[in-house]
Amino acid sequence: MTNPVYHFEIPVTDMERAVAFYQRVFGFQLDRQTVDGYEMAFFPRTEDRPGASGALAKGHVYTPSHSGCILYFDVEDIDAVLRLSEAEGAKVLYPKKDIGAGGFVAEIEDSEGNRIALNQVPA
Template identity: 70%
Template sequence: MANPVYHFEIPVTNMDRAITFYEAVLATKLSRETIDGYEMAFFPRADGKPGASGALAKGDVYVPSKTGAIIYFDVEDIDPVLARAKALGAKVLYPKKHIGPAGYVAEIEDSEGNRLALNALSD
């Protein structure tokens, strides 16, 4: 198993607000569905490609938190992503930092109160 993570779900309390935040910050489009009675908004998925995808998830079992697992989103350049996030009111929890061969990382708080990490291979 080269990439064992197949799917993730990010808890949200306000789906419209969360979709607006993630679509703007990550410059991507999410698709809404209802799965087993839960509101979901799925990130794009490229079948047959490495890596995982996931969804925003709203329901009684989904509770936003900064203390749980941290999901790292791969981005081309952290700076414009941080700028878009801050424009939407996001807090920077860990400023952009070079971490050697793995590139750069930063962490923000999303619109729902979750810790979200960003990773870029180049500056």
């Protein structure tokens, strides 16, 4: 096993707002479904490749937060994603930082109040 995480769920309180935010900031389409009574919006997943994918999730067991796990989203251009996220109302919680061979990282607060991170690997 090379990548032990298979699936994650990001809590949301307003699914319309959250889907719009993630689609505009990251540039991909989310697949909306109801699963076990919970409203979900799934991120793209390639079945024949390693790595995790997940969903935005709305329901009584989902509470947006700054604490707990921090999910890192790979991005090609961290500066562009930071600009897009701020234009969508996100707060920068941890500005872009050079981490050497690991590239660059930053953290933002999404439309729902979750702390998420961005990672740009070196070219």
